[in-house]
Amino acid sequence: MSTVQPAGVRVLAFDELDTRTAYAVWRLRQEVFVVEQDCPYPDLDGRDLEPGTRHVLLESTGALHGYLRLLDDGEVARIGRVVLAREARGRGLAAPLMEAALAEVDAEHGSDGPRGRACVLDAQSPLAGFYAGFGFAVSGPEFVEDGIPHLPMRREPRGG
Known part of the structure; x- marks a missing residue:
């Protein structure tokens, strides 16, 4: 069993991704969502x-x-494509990803100062409890996407 000891989390705009990192992102998303979860979908949207x-x-x-x-997404920020490599699962490593994303949302500034926005996501239903731990609440009925039950969830703004 390999040991995953992350050195850190980076938050980057697309133009800040080097080619090898971008390739690794697309490969990981393909390995998990398309191959492992058997959900052929237009990932490069x-x-x-x-x-x-x-x-x-x-x-x-x-x-x-x-x-x-x-x-x-305008009035709201939207989290999606949350994914961990198989060897990284079950070790609490999704939490730093969520914490970094929500820190970005909460730190947003408008012309009148801090304005953090509401944040939404579509959670795979078995993971709703995980997202609830970050302040998300179910905001609509369960739906099935690519054969997987999902729940829409929303977190209200935290910023000023």
């Missing part, structure tokens, strides 16, 4: 490139162990 998108990376010694994507 154009949203990675948007100016407001932030890529949250969990890495150690040049290896990518986890990732999530933080989108600017």
Whole structure:
């Protein structure tokens, strides 16, 4: 069993991703969502490139162990594509990804100062309790996407 000891979390805009890191992100998303979860879907949907998108990376010694994507959906921020490599699961490593993403949301500034936005996500239903630990609450009925039950969840703004 390999040991994953992450060196840290980085939050980057698309243009800050070097080519090897971008490749590692897309490969990890493909390995987990498309292959492991058997959900063929258009992963490269154009949203990675948007100016407001932030890529949250969990890495150690040049290896990518986890990732999530933080989108600017106008009135709300949206967390998606939350993924951990198989060897990184069950070790509490998703928490630093969520903490970094929510710190980004809470630190947003408008012309009148801090303005953190509400944040939404579509949780795979068995993970709703995990997201509740970060202040998310179920905000609508369960739905099935790619054969997997999901729950829409929302976290109200924390900023000033």
